[in-house]
Amino acid sequence: MSKKGKLTLLQRLSKKQLIDYIKSINASDYTARRNYLGGSTQISEYITRGAISLPQVRDLILINNSANDAFKLINELSWREYWQLVWRVRGDEIFEYIKLLPFKPRQGIPTAVLNANTGITVLDEGIRQLKDTGYIDNHMRMWIAGLVCNVARCDWKIGANWMHSYLIDGDFASNHLSWQWVAGSYTGKAYLPQQDNINKYSNTEQPGSYLDKPYEVLEKMEIPPELLEITGTLPSFGVTLPQSTINVQELSNEPEILLYSPWTLDPDWLPKSKAPRVLLIDEDMFRNTYSQNVLDSIMWFANEIKDLKILCAEPQVLSALHTQIIRKDYPGTVDWPGRVEKPELLYSAIPEKFYPSFSSYWKQVEKLQLFPNHRI
Numbered sequence: 001m002s003k004k005g006k007l008t009l010l011q012r013l014s015k016k017q018l019i020d021y022i023k024s025i026n027a028s029d030y031t032a033r034r035n036y037l038g039g040s041t042q043i044s045e046y047i048t049r050g051a052i053s054l055p056q057v058r059d060l061i062l063i064n065n066s067a068n069d070a071f072k073l074i075n076e077l078s079w080r081e082y083w084q085l086v087w088r089v090r091g092d093e094i095f096e097y098i099k100l101l102p103f104k105p106r107q108g109i110p111t112a113v114l115n116a117n118t119g120i121t122v123l124d125e126g127i128r129q130l131k132d133t134g135y136i137d138n139h140m141r142m143w144i145a146g147l148v149c150n151v152a153r154c155d156w157k158i159g160a161n162w163m164h165s166y167l168i169d170g171d172f173a174s175n176h177l178s179w180q181w182v183a184g185s186y187t188g189k190a191y192l193p194q195q196d197n198i199n200k201y202s203n204t205e206q207p208g209s210y211l212d213k214p215y216e217v218l219e220k221m222e223i224p225p226e227l228l229e230i231t232g233t234l235p236s237f238g239v240t241l242p243q244s245t246i247n248v249q250e251l252s253n254e255p256e257i258l259l260y261s262p263w264t265l266d267p268d269w270l271p272k273s274k275a276p277r278v279l280l281i282d283e284d285m286f287r288n289t290y291s292q293n294v295l296d297s298i299m300w301f302a303n304e305i306k307d308l309k310i311l312c313a314e315p316q317v318l319s320a321l322h323t324q325i326i327r328k329d330y331p332g333t334v335d336w337p338g339r340v341e342k343p344e345l346l347y348s349a350i351p352e353k354f355y356p357s358f359s360s361y362w363k364q365v366e367k368l369q370l371f372p373n374h375r376i
Protein backbone atom coordinates (compact mmCIF):
# COMPACT_ATOMS: atom_id res chain seq x y z
CA MET A 1 0.00 0.00 0.00
CA SER A 2 1.19 3.50 -0.65
CA LYS A 3 1.00 6.62 1.50
CA LYS A 4 -2.39 8.28 1.71
CA GLY A 5 -3.50 10.06 -1.44
CA LYS A 6 -0.89 8.59 -3.74
CA LEU A 7 -1.41 5.40 -5.65
CA THR A 8 1.40 3.00 -6.33
CA LEU A 9 0.01 0.15 -8.36
CA LEU A 10 0.80 -3.32 -7.13
CA GLN A 11 3.03 -5.24 -9.54
CA ARG A 12 1.55 -8.58 -10.53
CA LEU A 13 2.62 -11.28 -8.08
CA SER A 14 3.07 -15.02 -8.43
CA LYS A 15 0.84 -17.05 -6.11
CA LYS A 16 3.70 -17.53 -3.66
CA GLN A 17 4.45 -13.80 -3.63
CA LEU A 18 0.74 -13.04 -3.27
CA ILE A 19 0.49 -15.28 -0.21
CA ASP A 20 3.49 -13.53 1.38
CA TYR A 21 1.99 -10.14 0.52
CA ILE A 22 -1.40 -10.95 2.09
CA LYS A 23 0.29 -12.34 5.20
CA SER A 24 2.22 -9.06 5.51
CA ILE A 25 -0.89 -6.84 5.45
CA ASN A 26 -1.35 -4.87 8.63
CA ALA A 27 -5.11 -4.98 9.11
CA SER A 28 -5.27 -2.06 11.57
CA ASP A 29 -3.38 0.08 9.10
CA TYR A 30 -5.83 -1.01 6.40
CA THR A 31 -8.79 -0.04 8.59
CA ALA A 32 -7.37 3.46 9.05
CA ARG A 33 -6.44 4.02 5.40
CA ARG A 34 -8.86 2.02 3.26
CA ASN A 35 -11.04 4.95 2.26
CA TYR A 36 -8.10 7.12 1.19
CA LEU A 37 -6.86 6.77 -2.37
CA GLY A 38 -4.01 4.29 -2.34
CA GLY A 39 -4.99 2.89 1.06
CA SER A 40 -6.36 -0.52 0.11
CA THR A 41 -4.76 -3.88 -0.69
CA GLN A 42 -5.29 -4.04 -4.48
CA ILE A 43 -5.88 -7.78 -4.34
CA SER A 44 -9.17 -7.56 -6.25
CA GLU A 45 -7.63 -8.65 -9.56
CA TYR A 46 -6.43 -11.91 -7.94
CA ILE A 47 -9.83 -12.51 -6.40
CA THR A 48 -11.71 -11.71 -9.60
CA ARG A 49 -9.48 -13.95 -11.69
CA GLY A 50 -10.00 -16.76 -9.18
CA ALA A 51 -6.27 -17.00 -8.40
CA ILE A 52 -7.12 -17.01 -4.70
CA SER A 53 -10.39 -17.64 -2.87
CA LEU A 54 -12.00 -15.43 -0.23
CA PRO A 55 -11.52 -18.00 2.59
CA GLN A 56 -7.86 -18.34 1.64
CA VAL A 57 -7.42 -14.56 1.83
CA ARG A 58 -9.21 -14.42 5.19
CA ASP A 59 -7.13 -17.25 6.66
CA LEU A 60 -3.87 -15.65 5.49
CA ILE A 61 -4.86 -12.32 7.02
CA LEU A 62 -5.65 -14.00 10.32
CA ILE A 63 -2.14 -15.45 10.59
CA ASN A 64 -0.63 -12.13 11.64
CA ASN A 65 -3.73 -10.12 12.64
CA SER A 66 -6.33 -10.72 15.34
CA ALA A 67 -9.95 -11.23 14.23
CA ASN A 68 -10.71 -7.94 15.92
CA ASP A 69 -8.09 -6.00 13.96
CA ALA A 70 -9.07 -7.75 10.73
CA PHE A 71 -12.77 -6.98 11.12
CA LYS A 72 -12.88 -4.19 8.51
CA LEU A 73 -10.90 -6.11 5.88
CA ILE A 74 -12.90 -9.30 6.32
CA ASN A 75 -16.08 -7.24 6.25
CA GLU A 76 -15.02 -5.89 2.83
CA LEU A 77 -14.27 -9.41 1.61
CA SER A 78 -17.79 -10.26 2.77
CA TRP A 79 -19.19 -7.58 0.45
CA ARG A 80 -17.67 -9.50 -2.42
CA GLU A 81 -19.31 -12.72 -1.22
CA TYR A 82 -22.60 -10.91 -0.66
CA TRP A 83 -22.74 -9.52 -4.21
CA GLN A 84 -21.84 -12.98 -5.61
CA LEU A 85 -24.72 -14.46 -3.61
CA VAL A 86 -27.12 -11.86 -4.99
CA TRP A 87 -25.99 -12.77 -8.53
CA ARG A 88 -26.37 -16.49 -7.78
CA VAL A 89 -29.88 -16.01 -6.43
CA ARG A 90 -31.22 -13.25 -8.72
CA GLY A 91 -29.37 -14.28 -11.91
CA ASP A 92 -29.72 -11.87 -14.82
CA GLU A 93 -32.05 -9.63 -12.79
CA ILE A 94 -28.90 -7.89 -11.50
CA PHE A 95 -28.60 -6.28 -14.95
CA GLU A 96 -31.96 -4.56 -14.49
CA TYR A 97 -33.15 -1.99 -11.97
CA ILE A 98 -33.74 -3.79 -8.66
CA LYS A 99 -35.77 -0.75 -7.55
CA LEU A 100 -37.12 1.97 -9.82
CA LEU A 101 -35.84 5.53 -9.33
CA PRO A 102 -38.12 8.50 -8.63
CA PHE A 103 -36.96 10.12 -11.91
CA LYS A 104 -36.32 8.88 -15.45
CA PRO A 105 -32.57 8.72 -15.96
CA ARG A 106 -31.04 10.04 -19.17
CA GLN A 107 -30.10 7.27 -21.60
CA GLY A 108 -26.37 7.76 -21.98
CA ILE A 109 -23.15 8.65 -20.22
CA PRO A 110 -21.63 12.15 -20.19
CA THR A 111 -19.03 12.51 -22.95
CA ALA A 112 -16.99 14.44 -20.37
CA VAL A 113 -16.69 11.20 -18.38
CA LEU A 114 -15.58 9.22 -21.43
CA ASN A 115 -13.01 11.94 -22.22
CA ALA A 116 -11.81 12.49 -18.62
CA ASN A 117 -12.95 16.08 -18.93
CA THR A 118 -15.51 16.49 -16.15
CA GLY A 119 -13.81 19.51 -14.57
CA ILE A 120 -13.31 17.64 -11.28
CA THR A 121 -9.53 17.22 -11.28
CA VAL A 122 -9.30 14.11 -9.09
CA LEU A 123 -12.05 12.34 -11.01
CA ASP A 124 -10.46 13.16 -14.35
CA GLU A 125 -7.19 11.70 -13.09
CA GLY A 126 -9.08 8.65 -11.88
CA ILE A 127 -10.75 8.14 -15.27
CA ARG A 128 -7.35 8.39 -16.99
CA GLN A 129 -5.94 5.92 -14.49
CA LEU A 130 -8.84 3.55 -15.14
CA LYS A 131 -8.16 3.64 -18.87
CA ASP A 132 -4.38 3.35 -18.50
CA THR A 133 -4.20 0.66 -15.84
CA GLY A 134 -7.62 -0.95 -15.39
CA TYR A 135 -7.62 -0.26 -11.64
CA ILE A 136 -9.08 2.52 -9.47
CA ASP A 137 -9.85 2.66 -5.76
CA ASN A 138 -13.26 1.99 -4.26
CA HIS A 139 -13.85 5.63 -3.38
CA MET A 140 -12.94 6.72 -6.91
CA ARG A 141 -15.42 4.19 -8.31
CA MET A 142 -18.11 5.58 -6.02
CA TRP A 143 -17.39 9.21 -6.94
CA ILE A 144 -17.40 8.50 -10.68
CA ALA A 145 -20.55 6.38 -10.50
CA GLY A 146 -22.21 9.03 -8.29
CA LEU A 147 -21.29 11.73 -10.77
CA VAL A 148 -22.79 9.78 -13.69
CA CYS A 149 -25.96 8.63 -11.93
CA ASN A 150 -26.81 11.36 -9.45
CA VAL A 151 -25.18 14.56 -10.72
CA ALA A 152 -25.55 13.96 -14.49
CA ARG A 153 -28.71 11.85 -13.81
CA CYS A 154 -27.80 9.16 -16.30
CA ASP A 155 -28.79 5.49 -16.46
CA TRP A 156 -26.48 3.41 -14.23
CA LYS A 157 -26.45 0.56 -16.75
CA ILE A 158 -24.47 2.43 -19.40
CA GLY A 159 -21.99 3.73 -16.84
CA ALA A 160 -21.61 0.29 -15.32
CA ASN A 161 -20.87 -1.30 -18.69
CA TRP A 162 -18.37 1.45 -19.45
CA MET A 163 -16.43 1.05 -16.19
CA HIS A 164 -16.59 -2.75 -16.36
CA SER A 165 -15.05 -2.75 -19.83
CA TYR A 166 -11.83 -1.29 -18.38
CA LEU A 167 -11.58 -2.96 -14.96
CA ILE A 168 -8.94 -5.68 -14.65
CA ASP A 169 -10.88 -6.87 -11.58
CA GLY A 170 -14.18 -6.53 -13.47
CA ASP A 171 -16.95 -8.65 -12.01
CA PHE A 172 -20.60 -8.15 -12.94
CA ALA A 173 -21.91 -8.68 -9.42
CA SER A 174 -19.48 -6.32 -7.65
CA ASN A 175 -19.60 -3.76 -10.44
CA HIS A 176 -23.21 -3.64 -11.61
CA LEU A 177 -24.69 -4.05 -8.13
CA SER A 178 -22.37 -1.35 -6.77
CA TRP A 179 -23.53 0.95 -9.56
CA GLN A 180 -27.12 0.17 -8.59
CA TRP A 181 -26.27 0.82 -4.95
CA VAL A 182 -24.74 4.22 -5.86
CA ALA A 183 -27.65 5.11 -8.17
CA GLY A 184 -30.17 4.33 -5.42
CA SER A 185 -31.82 1.48 -7.30
CA TYR A 186 -30.60 -1.13 -4.82
CA THR A 187 -31.42 0.16 -1.34
CA GLY A 188 -33.34 3.25 -2.45
CA LYS A 189 -30.68 5.68 -1.18
CA ALA A 190 -28.48 7.45 -3.75
CA TYR A 191 -24.80 8.30 -3.19
CA LEU A 192 -23.58 11.80 -4.08
CA PRO A 193 -19.95 12.79 -4.71
CA GLN A 194 -19.06 15.95 -2.82
CA GLN A 195 -15.92 18.06 -3.15
CA ASP A 196 -14.99 18.15 0.58
CA ASN A 197 -15.21 14.39 0.71
CA ILE A 198 -13.13 14.09 -2.48
CA ASN A 199 -10.55 16.54 -1.09
CA LYS A 200 -10.28 14.67 2.19
CA TYR A 201 -9.85 11.17 0.78
CA SER A 202 -7.64 12.19 -2.14
CA ASN A 203 -5.58 14.60 -0.03
CA THR A 204 -6.09 17.42 -2.57
CA GLU A 205 -8.03 20.69 -2.83
CA GLN A 206 -10.32 22.00 -5.54
CA PRO A 207 -12.27 24.96 -4.22
CA GLY A 208 -15.23 26.33 -6.15
CA SER A 209 -15.98 23.28 -8.29
CA TYR A 210 -19.60 22.41 -9.08
CA LEU A 211 -19.33 19.68 -6.41
CA ASP A 212 -18.11 22.17 -3.79
CA LYS A 213 -21.55 22.50 -2.21
CA PRO A 214 -23.39 21.06 0.80
CA TYR A 215 -25.15 17.73 0.21
CA GLU A 216 -28.62 19.27 0.45
CA VAL A 217 -27.73 21.67 -2.39
CA LEU A 218 -26.14 18.94 -4.51
CA GLU A 219 -29.28 16.83 -4.17
CA LYS A 220 -31.40 19.47 -5.92
CA MET A 221 -28.77 20.95 -8.23
CA GLU A 222 -29.39 21.35 -11.97
CA ILE A 223 -27.14 19.18 -14.15
CA PRO A 224 -23.86 21.15 -14.52
CA PRO A 225 -23.15 22.33 -18.13
CA GLU A 226 -19.97 20.17 -18.16
CA LEU A 227 -22.11 17.04 -17.87
CA LEU A 228 -25.02 17.92 -20.16
CA GLU A 229 -23.76 16.25 -23.34
CA ILE A 230 -24.29 12.50 -23.25
CA THR A 231 -23.75 9.57 -25.58
CA GLY A 232 -25.18 6.06 -25.64
CA THR A 233 -22.28 4.72 -27.65
CA LEU A 234 -19.43 3.21 -25.68
CA PRO A 235 -15.94 2.73 -27.09
CA SER A 236 -15.35 -0.48 -29.04
CA PHE A 237 -11.90 -1.85 -28.36
CA GLY A 238 -11.09 -4.12 -31.29
CA VAL A 239 -8.52 -6.03 -29.23
CA THR A 240 -6.91 -9.14 -30.64
CA LEU A 241 -8.10 -12.27 -28.91
CA PRO A 242 -5.42 -14.85 -28.09
CA GLN A 243 -4.96 -17.70 -30.56
CA SER A 244 -6.62 -20.99 -29.64
CA THR A 245 -3.99 -23.62 -28.85
CA ILE A 246 -6.44 -26.53 -28.86
CA ASN A 247 -9.61 -27.22 -30.83
CA VAL A 248 -12.90 -28.88 -30.02
CA GLN A 249 -12.05 -31.94 -32.15
CA GLU A 250 -8.94 -32.60 -30.06
CA LEU A 251 -10.93 -32.21 -26.85
CA SER A 252 -13.52 -34.74 -28.00
CA ASN A 253 -10.81 -37.44 -27.78
CA GLU A 254 -10.19 -36.74 -24.10
CA PRO A 255 -12.10 -38.66 -21.39
CA GLU A 256 -11.88 -35.70 -19.02
CA ILE A 257 -10.85 -32.03 -19.07
CA LEU A 258 -10.42 -29.37 -16.41
CA LEU A 259 -12.20 -26.30 -17.74
CA TYR A 260 -11.09 -22.83 -16.65
CA SER A 261 -12.88 -19.53 -17.21
CA PRO A 262 -11.36 -16.01 -17.07
CA TRP A 263 -12.71 -15.88 -13.46
CA THR A 264 -11.43 -19.24 -12.19
CA LEU A 265 -7.73 -19.10 -13.05
CA ASP A 266 -6.48 -20.84 -9.90
CA PRO A 267 -2.88 -22.06 -10.41
CA ASP A 268 -3.28 -24.57 -7.53
CA TRP A 269 -6.45 -26.28 -8.75
CA LEU A 270 -6.42 -30.11 -8.62
CA PRO A 271 -2.62 -30.34 -8.75
CA LYS A 272 -2.58 -34.14 -9.07
CA SER A 273 -4.92 -34.34 -12.04
CA LYS A 274 -3.36 -35.39 -15.34
CA ALA A 275 -6.39 -34.26 -17.36
CA PRO A 276 -5.81 -31.51 -19.95
CA ARG A 277 -6.42 -28.00 -18.63
CA VAL A 278 -8.33 -25.67 -20.95
CA LEU A 279 -9.17 -21.99 -20.61
CA LEU A 280 -12.35 -21.15 -22.49
CA ILE A 281 -12.57 -17.53 -23.66
CA ASP A 282 -16.05 -16.72 -24.85
CA GLU A 283 -15.33 -15.17 -28.26
CA ASP A 284 -18.57 -13.24 -28.51
CA MET A 285 -18.23 -11.73 -25.08
CA PHE A 286 -14.62 -10.65 -25.37
CA ARG A 287 -14.22 -9.59 -28.99
CA ASN A 288 -14.97 -5.85 -28.75
CA THR A 289 -16.28 -5.18 -25.29
CA TYR A 290 -13.15 -5.22 -23.14
CA SER A 291 -9.95 -3.19 -23.08
CA GLN A 292 -6.55 -4.65 -23.86
CA ASN A 293 -5.71 -4.42 -20.13
CA VAL A 294 -8.52 -6.86 -19.34
CA LEU A 295 -7.31 -9.35 -21.96
CA ASP A 296 -3.72 -8.93 -20.74
CA SER A 297 -4.85 -9.63 -17.20
CA ILE A 298 -6.58 -12.84 -18.22
CA MET A 299 -3.56 -14.01 -20.21
CA TRP A 300 -1.14 -13.14 -17.39
CA PHE A 301 -3.09 -15.36 -14.99
CA ALA A 302 -3.46 -18.05 -17.67
CA ASN A 303 0.32 -18.14 -18.07
CA GLU A 304 0.69 -18.90 -14.36
CA ILE A 305 -1.02 -22.25 -14.97
CA LYS A 306 1.24 -24.94 -16.34
CA ASP A 307 0.28 -26.42 -19.73
CA LEU A 308 -2.99 -24.50 -19.89
CA LYS A 309 -4.46 -24.66 -23.39
CA ILE A 310 -6.58 -21.84 -24.79
CA LEU A 311 -9.86 -22.27 -26.59
CA CYS A 312 -11.56 -19.16 -28.00
CA ALA A 313 -15.08 -20.31 -28.72
CA GLU A 314 -18.66 -20.13 -27.55
CA PRO A 315 -19.23 -22.22 -24.41
CA GLN A 316 -22.04 -24.16 -26.10
CA VAL A 317 -19.60 -25.88 -28.49
CA LEU A 318 -18.46 -27.98 -25.53
CA SER A 319 -21.99 -29.18 -24.75
CA ALA A 320 -21.95 -31.70 -27.56
CA LEU A 321 -18.79 -33.45 -26.31
CA HIS A 322 -18.91 -36.77 -24.48
CA THR A 323 -15.86 -35.63 -22.55
CA GLN A 324 -16.29 -35.30 -18.78
CA ILE A 325 -15.86 -31.61 -17.97
CA ILE A 326 -14.98 -30.38 -14.47
CA ARG A 327 -14.93 -26.71 -13.59
CA LYS A 328 -14.89 -24.34 -10.66
CA ASP A 329 -17.93 -22.38 -9.63
CA TYR A 330 -18.61 -18.83 -10.85
CA PRO A 331 -22.11 -17.30 -11.09
CA GLY A 332 -21.33 -15.86 -14.53
CA THR A 333 -20.77 -19.30 -16.08
CA VAL A 334 -23.94 -21.08 -14.93
CA ASP A 335 -24.84 -21.97 -18.51
CA TRP A 336 -21.46 -23.54 -19.27
CA PRO A 337 -21.41 -27.32 -19.54
CA GLY A 338 -19.71 -29.60 -17.01
CA ARG A 339 -19.71 -30.67 -13.39
CA VAL A 340 -19.23 -27.70 -11.08
CA GLU A 341 -17.27 -27.95 -7.85
CA LYS A 342 -18.76 -26.63 -4.61
CA PRO A 343 -18.07 -22.89 -4.23
CA GLU A 344 -15.35 -21.86 -1.77
CA LEU A 345 -17.17 -19.51 0.56
CA LEU A 346 -16.50 -17.46 3.67
CA TYR A 347 -19.93 -18.35 5.03
CA SER A 348 -21.13 -21.61 3.50
CA ALA A 349 -23.62 -22.06 6.38
CA ILE A 350 -25.67 -19.03 5.31
CA PRO A 351 -28.97 -20.03 3.68
CA GLU A 352 -28.81 -19.30 -0.05
CA LYS A 353 -31.54 -16.70 -0.54
CA PHE A 354 -31.87 -13.03 -1.39
CA TYR A 355 -30.87 -10.60 1.36
CA PRO A 356 -32.08 -7.14 0.27
CA SER A 357 -29.18 -5.33 1.94
CA PHE A 358 -25.66 -6.11 3.07
CA SER A 359 -26.70 -5.38 6.66
CA SER A 360 -29.48 -8.00 6.53
CA TYR A 361 -26.90 -10.49 5.21
CA TRP A 362 -24.40 -9.46 7.88
CA LYS A 363 -27.03 -10.02 10.58
CA GLN A 364 -27.16 -13.65 9.43
CA VAL A 365 -23.38 -13.89 9.65
CA GLU A 366 -23.56 -12.66 13.22
CA LYS A 367 -26.58 -14.74 14.15
CA LEU A 368 -24.84 -17.90 12.98
CA GLN A 369 -21.69 -16.70 14.78
CA LEU A 370 -19.60 -17.06 11.64
CA PHE A 371 -17.69 -13.90 12.51
CA PRO A 372 -15.79 -12.71 14.53
CA ASN A 373 -15.56 -16.10 16.26
CA HIS A 374 -13.76 -17.59 13.32
CA ARG A 375 -10.27 -18.91 14.08
CA ILE A 376 -7.99 -20.92 11.82
Ligand SMILES: Cc1cc2nc3c(=O)[nH]c(=O)nc-3n(C[C@H](O)[C@H](O)[C@H](O)COP(=O)(O)OP(=O)(O)OC[C@H]3O[C@@H](n4cnc5c(N)ncnc54)[C@H](O)[C@@H]3O)c2cc1C
Binds near residue numbers: 045047078137167178
Ligand atom coordinates in the same frame (compact mmCIF):
# COMPACT_ATOMS: atom_id res chain seq x y z
C1 LIG B 1 -19.05 1.57 -8.83
C2 LIG B 1 -18.25 0.43 -8.28
C3 LIG B 1 -17.82 -0.59 -9.14
C4 LIG B 1 -17.09 -1.67 -8.63
N1 LIG B 1 -16.69 -2.68 -9.50
C5 LIG B 1 -16.00 -3.74 -8.99
C6 LIG B 1 -15.59 -4.82 -9.85
O1 LIG B 1 -15.91 -4.85 -11.05
N2 LIG B 1 -14.87 -5.82 -9.30
C7 LIG B 1 -14.53 -5.84 -7.96
O2 LIG B 1 -13.85 -6.78 -7.52
N3 LIG B 1 -14.95 -4.87 -7.13
C8 LIG B 1 -15.65 -3.82 -7.59
N4 LIG B 1 -16.04 -2.81 -6.75
C9 LIG B 1 -15.78 -2.96 -5.30
C10 LIG B 1 -14.47 -2.32 -4.82
O3 LIG B 1 -14.37 -1.00 -5.30
C11 LIG B 1 -13.22 -3.10 -5.26
O4 LIG B 1 -13.36 -4.45 -4.91
C12 LIG B 1 -11.99 -2.56 -4.55
O5 LIG B 1 -11.82 -1.20 -4.85
C13 LIG B 1 -10.77 -3.34 -5.01
O6 LIG B 1 -9.60 -2.81 -4.44
P1 LIG B 1 -8.85 -3.56 -3.28
O7 LIG B 1 -8.58 -4.97 -3.65
O8 LIG B 1 -7.68 -2.73 -2.92
O9 LIG B 1 -9.93 -3.54 -2.11
P2 LIG B 1 -9.75 -3.72 -0.52
O10 LIG B 1 -10.39 -2.57 0.15
O11 LIG B 1 -8.35 -4.00 -0.17
O12 LIG B 1 -10.66 -4.97 -0.21
C14 LIG B 1 -10.21 -6.33 -0.28
C15 LIG B 1 -11.14 -7.10 -1.16
O13 LIG B 1 -12.48 -7.07 -0.62
C16 LIG B 1 -13.43 -7.02 -1.70
N5 LIG B 1 -14.13 -5.74 -1.64
C17 LIG B 1 -13.73 -4.60 -1.06
N6 LIG B 1 -14.70 -3.66 -1.18
C18 LIG B 1 -15.70 -4.22 -1.86
C19 LIG B 1 -16.98 -3.76 -2.30
N7 LIG B 1 -17.42 -2.53 -2.04
N8 LIG B 1 -17.76 -4.61 -3.00
C20 LIG B 1 -17.34 -5.87 -3.26
N9 LIG B 1 -16.16 -6.36 -2.86
C21 LIG B 1 -15.35 -5.55 -2.17
C22 LIG B 1 -12.62 -7.10 -2.99
O14 LIG B 1 -12.56 -8.45 -3.39
C23 LIG B 1 -11.27 -6.58 -2.55
O15 LIG B 1 -10.21 -7.04 -3.37
C24 LIG B 1 -16.79 -1.73 -7.23
C25 LIG B 1 -17.22 -0.70 -6.39
C26 LIG B 1 -17.93 0.37 -6.91
C27 LIG B 1 -18.38 1.45 -5.96
